[in-house]
Amino acid sequence: KPLQKRASGVSTNSGDADGQSFDYIVVGAGLTGTTVAARLAEDSSVSVLLVEAGGDNRQDSRIYDIYAYSQAFNTELDWAWETDQGKQMHGGKTLGGSTSINGGHYTRGMAEQFDSWTKLLEDSDANAGWDWNGIFSYMKKSETFSAPNDQQKAKGAQSNADYHGTSGPVQITYPDLMYGGPQQGAFLETIVDLTGISHEADINGGQGNGVSYTPLTLSWQDDDHRSSAPQAYLTPVESDRTNWLTLVEHQVTKINWKEGSSPLTATGVEFASADGSGNRFTATANREVIVACGAIQSPALIQLSGVGDADILNDAGVDVVLDMKQIGRNLQEQTMNSVGANGNGYDYGGRGPSDMIAYPNIHELFGEDAEASISKIQNNVASWAESQASAGQSAEALRTIFDIQADLIINQNAPVAEMFFDSGFPADLGIDNWQLLPFSRGNVAISNNDPFTKPTVTVNYFSVDWDLDVQVAACKLGRTILSSPPLSDLSSGEAVPGSEVDGSDASWRSWVQNGFSAVAHPIGTLALMRAELGGSVGADLKLYGTENVRVVDASVLPMQISAHLSAALYGVAEKAADLIKASH
Numbered sequence: 283k284p285l286q287k288r289a290s291g292v293s294t295n296s297g298d299a300d301g302q303s304f305d306y307i308v309v310g311a312g313l314t315g316t317t318v319a320a321r322l323a324e325d326s327s328v329s330v331l332l333v334e335a336g337g338d339n340r341q342d343s344r345i346y347d348i349y350a351y352s353q354a355f356n357t358e359l360d361w362a363w364e365t366d367q368g369k370q371m372h373g374g375k376t377l378g379g380s381t382s383i384n385g386g387h388y389t390r391g392m393a394e395q396f397d398s399w400t401k402l403l404e405d406s407d408a409n410a411g412w413d414w415n416g417i418f419s420y421m422k423k424s425e426t427f428s429a430p431n432d433q434q435k436a437k438g439a440q441s442n443a444d445y446h447g448t449s450g451p452v453q454i455t456y457p458d459l460m461y462g463g464p465q466q467g468a469f470l471e472t473i474v475d476l477t478g479i480s481h482e483a484d485i486n487g488g489q490g491n492g493v494s495y496t497p498l499t500l501s502w503q504d505d506d507h508r509s510s511a512p513q514a515y516l517t518p519v520e521s522d523r524t525n526w527l528t529l530v531e532h533q534v535t536k537i538n539w540k541e542g543s544s545p546l547t548a549t550g551v552e553f554a555s556a557d558g559s560g561n562r563f564t565a566t567a568n569r570e571v572i573v574a575c576g577a578i579q580s581p582a583l584i585q586l587s588g589v590g591d592a593d594i595l596n597d598a599g600v601d602v603v604l605d606m607k608q609i610g611r612n613l614q615e616q617t618m619n620s621v622g623a624n625g626n627g628y629d630y631g632g633r634g635p636s637d638m639i640a641y642p643n644i645h646e647l648f649g650e651d652a653e654a655s656i657s658k659i660q661n662n663v664a665s666w667a668e669s670q671a672s673a674g675q676s677a678e679a680l681r682t683i684f685d686i687q688a689d690l691i692i693n694q695n696a697p698v699a700e701m702f703f704d705s706g707f708p709a710d711l712g713i714d715n716w717q718l719l720p721f722s723r724g725n726v727a728i729s730n731n732d733p734f735t736k737p738t739v740t741v742n743y744f745s746v747d748w749d750l751d752v753q754v755a756a757c758k759l760g761r762t763i764l765s766s767p768p769l770s771d772l773s774s775g776e777a778v779p780g781s782e783v784d785g786s787d788a789s790w791r792s793w794v795q796n797g798f799s800a801v802a803h804p805i806g807t808l809a810l811m812r813a814e815l816g817g818s819v820g821a822d823l824k825l826y827g828t829e830n831v832r833v834v835d836a837s838v839l840p841m842q843i844s845a846h847l848s849a850a851l852y853g854v855a856e857k858a859a860d861l862i863k864a865s866h
């Protein structure tokens with residue numbers, strides 16, 4: 283019997299996957315799903331189906347134009363989840379997921395933060411490569427770094443070749459229209475003067491604590507357009523990889539299980555048109571189902587498939603297949619407030635995007651109040667674990683995790699805030715400030731059995747008040763920086779918050795709490811940790827209790843890192859692809 287010819291490339295036709303079988307079915311064509319699917323499909327003897335709820339918008343300028351940041355928000359390209367406290371969290375609903383709508387800023391965090399993940403795993407998995415060295419090598423594998431050219435160097439960009447890859451799919455470099463005016467350099471000088479933070483030539487080698495010009499995920503060979511996950515991993519091989527089908531505009535509605543199997547064995551997935559209309563279809567997975575829907579939709583999909591906290595599933599009307607209360611817990615999201623001053627008419631000297639970022643540690647952020655903040659952590663970490671227990675596995679489990687987090691902050695100088703110097707937002711001289719390492723924990727839970735109802739997202743922002751201390755300290759330091767030389771020489775006065783904040787702690791706290799936004803860096807909801815700590819996957823990334831379901835996306839990060847997330851996640855996804863390949 284001749285082999286049936288299977289469809290490949292990017293399709294909107296459900297019939298191309300319905301009733302078909304594939305070796306691997308990858309759910310969600312965002313950062314991690316696209317990376318894993320592409321690497322698996324390098325083996326021409328296996329077949330790969332990648333399913334994406336959003337459309338293929340690669341030709342849409344809101345996607346490819348790196349200067350169009352935020353134009354996709356609250357459109358069909360954005361999940362725009364509502365969260366507690368009336369906030370909204372953005373996430374890409376399009377081929378490429380959040381890499382198609384994100385800011386493109388490329389930073390990696392601190393080596394010790396990755397190393398700490400091994401402490402959360404079983405002892406037997408301590409050498410499985412879930413540490414800085416292991417993930418750093420995979421970050422490099424994903425990357426082609428183009429060192430700054432002479433004009434970019436003249437504007438301040440520097441790099442260290444040892445930190446970067448030269449032959450990976452994701453293009454990393456500086457924009458041609460990089461700002462060359464006085465503002466970025468003045469911010470750098472001012473924050474170094476005020477805090478003693480070190481000026482790092484290239485912050486992407488695991489040092490993480492410092493202030494630096496930082497590169498972006500964009501391609502100079504392609505007019506400085508965005509180097510999204512599909513532009514990197516799919517577009518170049520789209521017509522060659524006849525063993526790889528990407529089905530867009532279709533949402534996976536549940537994972538199908540083999541009746542009575544234990545551990546649970548996935549037979550494939552059910553899917554439907556992403557507008558929620560029409561029939562349910564089925565595709566079969568010969569080997570594995572790989573979940574990559576991001577930290578909000580992945581736990582929701584697993585709950586819809588009958589795996590999760592029995593109380594949540596019962597309330598939602600979903601039959602319980604496996605009671606695992608940790609699914610969707612341990613959510614960690616960050617908070618942002620921006621401060622700004624009007625300029626004195628100086629020339630920006632380019633178009634950006636902004637690329638000057640500071641990552642202060644607790645001493646640099648709090649200055650003379652640092653010891654008090656350290657004592658606050660030491661004296662309260664046990665009670666915080668108690669107060670967050672319902673969003674974790676138990677108070678005891680959270681205590682173990684919080685002790686590791688506290689050690690990173692207190693003893694390893696892990697950066698506690700990001701201060702992103704933003705030319706033109708919210709005023710000429712802008713600083714976006716965010717708390718990087720919250721102790722507050724939240725959760726994601728489906729509210730009914732309709733896969734097209736978005737899950738309930740509860741972040742519990744600032745439920746540990748130290749998180750608010752950090753957010754306030756960053757905004758205060760931002761104000762001080764804006765009013766100190768040499769940056770203040772470029773200013774004609776503070777614009778935000780201005781007279782709304784009189785400088786008292788109370789006025790800062792209320793301004794921050796009223797005005798903050800979610801950063802859109804959710805992680806942790808299916809964490810890479812021991813089950814007793816509230817983890818959902820082990821070092822092989824297999825969902826506990828299952829035979830052939832892996833999770834490869836931002837859900838698995840057990841704790842926040844002091845960086846934007848994409849660099850780390852490309853590393854995680856590259857590593858995931860290798861371990862899946864090696865296991866068959």
Ligand SMILES: Cc1cc2nc3c(=O)[nH]c(=O)nc-3n(C[C@H](O)[C@H](O)[C@H](O)COP(=O)(O)OP(=O)(O)OC[C@H]3O[C@@H](n4cnc5c(N)ncnc54)[C@H](O)[C@@H]3O)c2cc1C
Pocket residue numbers: 309310311312313314315333334335336372373374375376377378379380381383384385386387388389532533534535574575576577579580583801802803835836837846847848849851
């Ligand atoms: C507004 C914004 C700005 C950001 N800025 C930066 C930045 O400057 N630098 C940086 O490094 N990081 C940034 N990030 C973070 C980074 O982009 C994300 O952390 C990363 O993309 C997450 O990867 P992921 O694979 O977990 O999820 P995603 O990339 O979000 O992909 C998940 C995909 O799954 C799809 N999906 C979900 N459910 C289903 C389903 N049931 N069936 C089929 N498909 C489904 C989604 O539509 C989506 O395409 C930003 C993120 C956002 C939202």
